[in-house]
Amino acid sequence: MIYIVGSGIAGLSAAIALRRAGHDVTVITKELSGGSSHVSKGGIAAATAVDDSPQIHAEDTLRVGDGLCDVEAVKYFTSEAPVIIEELIKMGFEFDNDLRLEGGHSRRRVHHRTDETGKVLTEFLLRKAIELGVNIVEDELMALQVRDGVIRGFVTRERGLISNVDYLVLATGGYAYLWQYTSNPPTNTGDGIAIAFRAGAVVSDMEFVQFHPTITTLDGEVMLLTETLRGEGARIVNEFGERFTFKYHEHGELAPRDVLSRAIYIELMNGHKVYMDLSGIEGFEEKFPGVSDFLRRHGLSIKDRVPIYPGAHFTIGGLRVNVRGETNIKGLYAIGEVADTGLHGANRLASNSLLEALVMGFNLPRYLGEPWAGPRLDDGSLTTVRLRDNGPLMSVDEVRRVNWEYVGILRSGDGLRKALSLYEGVNTAVGTRESNAALVSYLTAYSALLRTESRGVHYRVDYPGKDAGWRRRIYLRVSP
Ligand SMILES: Cc1cc2nc3c(=O)[nH]c(=O)nc-3n(C[C@H](O)[C@H](O)[C@H](O)COP(=O)(O)OP(=O)(O)OC[C@H]3O[C@@H](n4cnc5c(N)ncnc54)[C@H](O)[C@@H]3O)c2cc1C
Structure with missing residues (x-):
């Protein structure tokens, strides 16, 4: 049995692909109609027009990514993009005939279905998954069981400990709900990131929050x-x-x-x-x-x-993975917005995220069973962070206010230090929604304070310029 946590476009694509490859699959989701996929609008970027090519799509992605994209990841996703569109069409998904133009794109390449692409596509994938016999249950992931760097099991609210797990796929989405003003639904509190971080997973690019x-x-x-x-x-x-x-x-x-x-x-x-x-x-x-x-x-x-x-709106940071979705914990995959492949760099090109979720989901079975490579960590610096396992919890609403005020669109050293001092006073070690929200926000403020420059979506009023010395990633890991 392969378990997938999350029923957005990433989780459902993986479920369909794994089921087709002959695996038994269970999808566990906090809320079947939750997640960004259901409310996503514009569409999916892919170079399929005659005046376009994956190379031009890659150039646009790199330009917008502001010096921090992982070039290999960009090449991979932009060249897989037309293949994934073809695959969806073969499965019976109907796109509208025209390609749309969005900011940062030099060509019309956004594939869409009216202005509700995500909703229509998620419903389509859900129907396919059910037809194929994917087991889908509503429940909530609370913790992971990891020993010697290998996933062994996980804990859910309803089912308790599920052990003897060889592979677990996290597709729990991002954390953009954690700002007072947001386009995201309340499910997006960064649970997967917080839970895997506590269990030893490395996170990266947490400071890059797209508004x-x-x-x-x-x-x-x-x-x-x-x-x-x-x-x-x-x-x-x-x-x-x-x-x-x-x-x-x-x-x-x-x-x-x-x-x-x-x-x-x-x-x-x-x-x-x-x-x-x-x-x-x-x-x-x-x-x-x-x-x-x-x-x-x-x-x-x-x-x-x-x-x-x-x-x-969108959180670029997340669990550090390679393009296969492999985290640094053997057997633990992360795909979609919960993951950070480096595709988006410091700023995401519009409509590249549904693309990333689809490619990672559909391609997962290709890599299953191959030697575990894990992500590269040599393009940045790794810092360890201590959790606080006592103290009060901070409500999610309070977290959202703190983030909007101090970790928002215009940031400053003073504001970020204020946010950190607030998060350092609360419990970030337990697997509740509040504790997850505070931990993910702490990691975001921590990275944002370290990055003393403005780049991509990260803007510091006290460091308004770009600094070539900061053309590197910030990796964070829990203190042993
Ligand atoms: C309004 C809006 C419009 C957008 N438009 C576009 C667009 O046009 N093009 C584009 O490329 N991108 C767009 N995006 C971004 C894109 O929608 C997301 O990046 C993408 O849908 C993420 O998919 P996902 O499957 O990784 O996560 P999600 O779709 O967010 O799904 C996460 C899933 O995880 C589950 N979950 C979370 N925590 C737990 C837990 N603890 N236990 C169990 N389950 C859990 C949730 O219930 C949910 O099913 C948009 C986003 C928004 C909010």
């Missing part, structure tokens, strides 16, 4: 206004109707997400209002039925300006 520039909340309902809206002609304006983004970047609305997020954040902090103006999009209702429905539900139309704000 999405265009989120809206209408009558309490949160909606991400996908990047492709801007590719299709949406404008970002202030209360005077001015397209202020050109003050911050020559590409205006199509500037990379980090630049736009900072621009909107600064305008809001300066007391301005910021809106998305959708009126320039041709064929809006057909191209964006999800956004159109959302506006209608809240009494708005394409003619109205929609108030927007930036929020935490």
Whole structure:
């Protein structure tokens, strides 16, 4: 039996592929309809157009990644991308005919199904997994059992200890829910990262948290206004109707997400209002039925300006793995957003994450049973971190406030030290949601304080420039 934890696009792709390869598979998930995959919008990046190639896709990924991408990982994922699109089509998934353009891409290469690609694809993969006989149960991972660097078992809330495990696949997603303003669902508290870290797994790039520039909340309902809206002609304006983004970047609305997020954040902090103006999009209702429905539900139309704000969206950091998903713990795989392959570097190119989740999931059986290589750790420095196994717990809501205030879009040494002092006072050693949230946030603030430069999505007001000496990763591991 192979156990997979998480029922997002990464977990379901792995389940289908492993089942097809003849394995018995159980998927354990905290919430079947949880995770980012269900709410993801824009689509999947792959170079399939005649004017495009994996090499151009790789060049775009490397440029946006700001000097920290793992070049081998970039080559791997961009060359596997057309293969995975072909595979989905063969399985019966229908993409819309057009390819969309998103920020940072030099070609139209975003494969999508309306503006709800993730939702439709997750439901499709779930149906396939069930048809193939994958066993899916709702339960929650609490701890891992690791001896001599090898996975032996794991503990869940309902089932207790499951032992004699040869392989465990973590597909538990990222931790972007841990900021007060976010596009992520409440399941995304970084459980897999915290749990595996306590058991000895190495994490990397935790400081790189991508903020999405265009989120809206209408009558309490949160909606991400996908990047492709801007590719299709949406404008970002202030209360005077001015397209202020050109003050911050020559590409205006199509500037990379980090630049736009900072621009909107600064305008809001300066007391301005910021809106998305959708009126320039041709064929809006057909191209964006999800956004159109959302506006209608809240009494708005394409003619109205929609108030927007930036929020935490995607976490680049995670469990350090190679492109096969192998962590430094033998038998423990991590795939999708819980993992860090180095594909995204210091900044993720839009629509590369569903791609990464799909490729890692579908390709997993290829590598199963091969000698365990584990990740490379020679492109950075490894620091050990002590856990606190007593003291009070901090509520997830409080963690979210601390992160937004001190570990957010604009960071400073003083703010990060303040966050660390708060997290150092709470219990980070037990497997509860609160303790996981505080531990992952502690690791994020810790790495962000170490990185005394601004690069990619990590911005320090006290170190606004890039420092060539920091072209290396920060690896963290628990103190023995
Ligand atoms: C609004 C939004 C739009 C996006 N749009 C795009 C896009 O257009 N293109 C793109 O490439 N990326 C997009 N992303 C990012 C992308 O959706 C994610 O990176 C991707 O879906 C991650 O998939 P995953 O399977 O790794 O994790 P998730 O889909 O987050 O799934 C995690 C799973 O783990 C389970 N889980 C978590 N903790 C536990 C636990 N302790 N025990 C048991 N189960 C657990 C959850 O229940 C869930 O099933 C978007 C993200 C958001 C939030």
